Each structure stands twice: as structure tokens, then as C-alpha cells.
Amino acid sequence: xxxxxxIGRLRRRRTVRWRGPGQRGLDGLNAFVAAMRTAFGAxxxxxxxGQGWTQAQIGLVLTVETVxxxxxxxxxxxxxxxxxxxxxxxxxxxxxxxxxALVIAALPLHLPVLLALVLHALAGSIIAPGIAAVTVAxxxxxxxxxxxxxxxxxxxxxSGVGAALMGLxxxxxxxxxxxxxxxxxxxxxxxxxxxxxxxxxxxGPAAATDAREAQGSVRALLADRRMQAFGACVVLFHxxxxxxxxxxAAEVTRRAGMRAGLLIAAFVIxxxxxxxxxxxxxxxxxxxxxxxxxxxVGFASLPLRAALFALxxxxxxxxxxxxxxxxxxxxxxxxxxxxxxxxxxxxGRYTLSLGVLGLAGTLGAALSTSVAGxxxxxxxxxxxxxxxxxxxxxxxxxxxxxMPETRVVRREA
Amino acid sequence: MRRRGLVTLAILLAAGSARAQEGRLVVMMGKxxxxxxxEELGRVVDVIxxxxxxxxxxxxxxxxxxxxxxxxxxxAWRLLRWRDEERFVRLSVDVAPDVVIGAPEFRRxxxxxxFDLSRDK
Numbered sequence: 001x002x003x004x005x006x007i008g009r010l011r012r013r014r015t016v017r018w019r020g021p022g023q024r025g026l027d028g029l030n031a032f033v034a035a036m037r038t039a040f041g042a043x044x045x046x047x048x049x050g051q052g053w054t055q056a057q058i059g060l061v062l063t064v065e066t067v068x069x070x071x072x073x074x075x076x077x078x079x080x081x082x083x084x085x086x087x088x089x090x091x092x093x094x095x096x097x098x099x100x101a102l103v104i105a106a107l108p109l110h111l112p113v114l115l116a117l118v119l120h121a122l123a124g125s126i127i128a129p130g131i132a133a134v135t136v137a138x139x140x141x142x143x144x145x146x147x148x149x150x151x152x153x154x155x156x157x158x159s160g161v162g163a164a165l166m167g168l169x170x171x172x173x174x175x176x177x178x179x180x181x182x183x184x185x186x187x188x189x190x191x192x193x194x195x196x197x198x199x200x201x202x203x204g205p206a207a208a209t210d211a212r213e214a215q216g217s218v219r220a221l222l223a224d225r226r227m228q229a230f231g232a233c234v235v236l237f238h239x240x241x242x243x244x245x246x247x248x249a250a251e252v253t254r255r256a257g258m259r260a261g262l263l264i265a266a267f268v269i270x271x272x273x274x275x276x277x278x279x280x281x282x283x284x285x286x287x288x289x290x291x292x293x294x295x296x297v298g299f300a301s302l303p304l305r306a307a308l309f310a311l312x313x314x315x316x317x318x319x320x321x322x323x324x325x326x327x328x329x330x331x332x333x334x335x336x337x338x339x340x341x342x343x344x345x346x347x348g349r350y351t352l353s354l355g356v357l358g359l360a361g362t363l364g365a366a367l368s369t370s371v372a373g374x375x376x377x378x379x380x381x382x383x384x385x386x387x388x389x390x391x392x393x394x395x396x397x398x399x400x401x402x403m404p405e406t407r408v409v410r411r412e413a
Numbered sequence: 414m415r416r417r418g419l420v421t422l423a424i425l426l427a428a429g430s431a432r433a434q435e436g437r438l439v440v441m442m443g444k445x446x447x448x449x450x451x452e453e454l455g456r457v458v459d460v461i462x463x464x465x466x467x468x469x470x471x472x473x474x475x476x477x478x479x480x481x482x483x484x485x486x487x488x489a490w491r492l493l494r495w496r497d498e499e500r501f502v503r504l505s506v507d508v509a510p511d512v513v514i515g516a517p518e519f520r521r522x523x524x525x526x527x528f529d530l531s532r533d534k
Contacts, residue, residue, distance in 0.1 A: 049458060268481065
């Protein structure tokens with residue numbers, strides 16, 4: 001079979017209806033849930049500090065949240081695989097996250113906030129694989145790349161707009177208003193989830209499609225060489241990229257003073273815009289030319305960006321360098337759920353694999369921040385950038401050497 | 414469900430107004446610090462005293478955007494200014510904002526990381 005014929009076939013059978021209510025529902029679900037979850041990021045420490053919490057107290061509850069989310073990711077993914085009521089489970093998780101936000105707003109005391117953050121971590125372990133599972137159930141595996149690209153686009157738009165609205169709410173109303181707004185954002189999210197109901201994939205109940213096939217064991221999944229290679233790639237990706245912005249932002253603040261706020265805002269917004277614009281294209285390309293070339297491009301941007309952060313002296317010129325983070329984030333955001341779907345095509349352990357890969361990413365990111373912090377303190381900021389660049393080279397080599405092409409061009413049935 | 418929403422809102426408003434109106438005492442933890450020109454610099458996260466309990470410095474998280482890039486600096490107590498503005502007390506520092514934000518990172522084992530102007534003059 002020539003590659004050309006494969007491309008032609010893919011073009012001919014493009015039958016997904018992109019404007020159907022189900023598609024719009026999926027867009028909305030991604031956007032509103034991402035917007036809601038933005039509140040649990042940077043706003044929690046700022047709000048608790050404003051409520052007179054000590055740094056040690058804030059650090060403790062955030063650590064408990066992180067550990068809970070690490071422990072919950074794999075069981076969460078496994079649970080979404082086997083349940084027959086994915087839409088209901090996803091809805092409950094969204095409601096739980098909204099309830100957690102309300103508790104934080106109403107009772108900024110130690111125990112309630114701790115429990116709310118644990119609840120949010122548990123909900124998060126269901127929400128991410130749940131959305132992926134609902135997506136697969138809606139479009140099937142054939143056009144998954146393009147649809148996942150669109151998921152990433154709307155999640156990026158949702159978290160960007162959500163962060164802006166919450167920033168305004170925090171400064172105009174009160175910092176607690178951020179969390180009331182987050183809870184309110186769950187309502188359109190739930191409504192969007194509801195609209196998915198009548199648009200199940202033709203030929204059977206969508207939710208059960210994969211549950212029926214869930215037969216591969218956890219051990220078999222972890223023993224798959226391709227899964228091991230991809231897991232290692234995920235760890236190295238986050239190890240190379242997670243700490244970069246934090247290290248750079250502290251350095252920019254030290255040097256640029258009051259202007260640093262705007263610069264750092266640009267550092268955050270530029271990649272988000274790139275992701276929103278390019279991720280559907282990434283998904284489409286992945287279906288046409290395969291996963292490997294895109295993974296190589298995305299991973300190649302890691303060492304390049306870290307090296308540029310070490311070499312470029314003027315912080316204003318770092319803003320265009322952040323285009324590279326957008327490229328990496330778009331590629332990674334689409335490829336992680338897509339390659340996971342490729343690798344679990346036959347064993348129905350899709351969301352379990354997402355849980356495992358999510359845990360790999362969290363570990364890589366946690367290692368990145370602590371190691372880069374130590375290196376920056378001991379040897380300076382540039383040394384930390386070069387260390388991250390070296391990790392990026394390792395990630396790139398690993399992807400190029402160990403990762404096979406996972407796309408399967410199926411014969412027309 | 415609706416009633417619970419209203420209760421939540423009421424608690425929020427009560428909490429908000431309780432915080433907006435400071436009494437005779439000023440809670441330092443979490444207090445916003447402003448520059449001389451009125452620009453917000455950050456929040457107080459700790460107060461350092463000497464061995465007799467006299468305040469020496471305020472530790473402040475300054476700068477950054479949405480939690481990214483903020484730095485922890487300690488400002489000598491004598492640089493801080495309290496101004497009574499009826500509903501609340503405004504805490505400010507009489508040093509150029511860029512100097513405050515660019516001050517050395519505070520490390521508790523090293524008292525010389527406390528920022529003070531006298532050394533520079």
C-alpha cells in the first residue's frame with residue numbers, strides 16, 4: 001500500500017459533521033471545563049495568602065492536592081475504562097469540582113479548603129480521561145486526530161478567557177468571587193455535556209463501545225514496549241519544559257521590575273494563542289502524515305527554546321521565543337491522547353493509559369521544577385536553562401530513536 | 414439549591430465586608446503592600462523579629478503575573494509606612510518599585526538579605 005493511496009482514502013472518507021450539535025457540545029465542554037479548572041491554578045495560593053494563610057499552610061494544602069492527584073490518576077483512568085456510564089461519571093466529576101470551588105469561596109478555613117482541593121484532584125483524575133473517552137465515543141478512532149486537535153483548541157481558549165475573567169473578578173469584586181465564577185462556569189459545561197447525549201455514534205450506545213473491549217490487563221499495558229517508550233518521552237518532555245517559564249519569570253522579575261508583569265503575561269498568552277490557532281491543524285496533519293514527524297518537530301522545539309532562553313539577553317525578545325512553547329504544547333496536547341488511542345486500539349485500556357501517561361507527566365514536571373531550582377540557585381539561571389536544554393535533546397533523541405509510527409491506515413471495510 | 418446559593422452569597426458578602434473594614438488592629442499576614450506612587454507591589458507573607466520580639470522586617474511576595482515569577486524579598490521595618498484611610502490602613506514603602514522588586518531574594522539563614530536603604534547611602 002503506497003502512502004499516497006492512504007492519503008487519498010483518508011480524504012475521500014471524511015464524513016465527520018463538524019457543525020453538528022454534538023461537535024459544538026464537545027467544543028463547549030472542553031472550553032467551560034478548562035475555564036472552570038483555571039481557578040484551581042494560580043488563584044488558590046493568591047486567595048489563601050489574602051485570607052491570612054501562612055506560606056507553610058498554603059504549601060501544605062497544595063502538596064496534599066498534588067499527591068492526591070498523582071495517586072488518583074491511574075485508578076481514575078482505569079475506572080473510566082470500565083464504567084458503563086461515562087457521561088454520568090464525567091458529569092458528577094464536573095459537579096464535584098464546582099462544589100469544591102464553592103467550598104473554597106465560602107469557607108477559606110484549613111480543613112474545608114484541604115478537603116475541597118482533594119475533591120478537585122479526585123474530580124480531575126476523572127475529568128481529563130472522561131472527556132477523551134467521550135470524544136472517542138463520539139467520533140470513533142478514524143478522525144480522532146482532528147477532533148482531539150479541536151478539543152485542545154477549545155480548552156486553550158477556555159482557560160485563557162477564563163483566566164482573564166477571573167482576574168477581573170478578583171480585582172473588581174473580591175478574590176473569593178473567582179471561585180463562585182468557576183462554579184457558575186460548570187453549568188454551561190454540564191449543559192454542553194448533556195447535548196452530547198442524543199448524538200451518540202450511530203450503531204450502538206457510545207458509552208459502552210470501549211467498556212466491552214476492556215480486556216487487556218494493566219500489566220500487559222505497561223509491558224508494551226511502545227507504551228514504555230512513549231511514557232519515557234512524556235516524562236522527559238515535562239522534565240525539559242515545565243520549569244523553564246518559572247525560572248525565566250523569576251529572572252525577568254528581578255531585572256525588569258514593574259514591567260516584568262506585562263512581559264510574563266505575554267510569555268503565558270503567546271503560547272496559548274498559538275495552541276488555539278494551530279492544534280486542529282496538528283490533529284489533521286497527524287492523520288495525514290503520521291504521528292512521528294509531528295512528535296519530532298514538537299520535541300525539537302524543547303532544546304531550541306531552552307537554549308534561546310539561555311542566549312537571548314533582552315527579555316522582550318523572549319516573547320517571540322515563546323512561539324516555540326506554543327508549538328510544543330499544541331503538538332503534545334494533541335499527540336498524547338492520540339498516540340495513547342493508537343496504542344490501546346485493541347485492548348480497550350484507553351483511559352487507563354491516559355492515567356499512566358498523566359502520572360508520568362506530573363512526575364516529570366515535579367522533577368523539573370525541583371532540579372532546575374537547585375541548579376539555578378547553585379550555578380545560576382543560565383546553567384538551569386542549559387540543563388533543561390540538555391534534557392530536551394535527550395527527549396528528542398528518545399522520540400526519534402525509540403518511538404515507532406503508531407498511526408494505522410486501515411483498509412476500507 | 415437556590416437557597417444554598419443565596420446562603421453562599423451572603424457568607425461571601427459578609428466575609429468580604431469584614432475584611433474590607435479594618436478595626437483598630439492591622440493584620441499583617443496577607444496585607445497588600447503598595448509603592449510610593451500607589452502601585453501594588455505584593456503581599457506580606459511573614460514578619461521577622463529580633464530575639465526580643467521587636468519587628469525587624471516584613472517578608473513580601475513581589476512582582477510576577479498569576480503566580481509566575483514572583484520573588485520573596487524582606488524589607489526593613491523602618492522602610493514601611495502605615496497610612497490611615499478610614500475604611501482600611503494602607504501599607505506602603507518609600508522606595509522605587511523596581512528597586513523593591515529587584516531586591517535580593519530573602520534567605521532566612523542570611524540576615525544580609527534583608528533590604529535596607531542605609532547600606533546604599
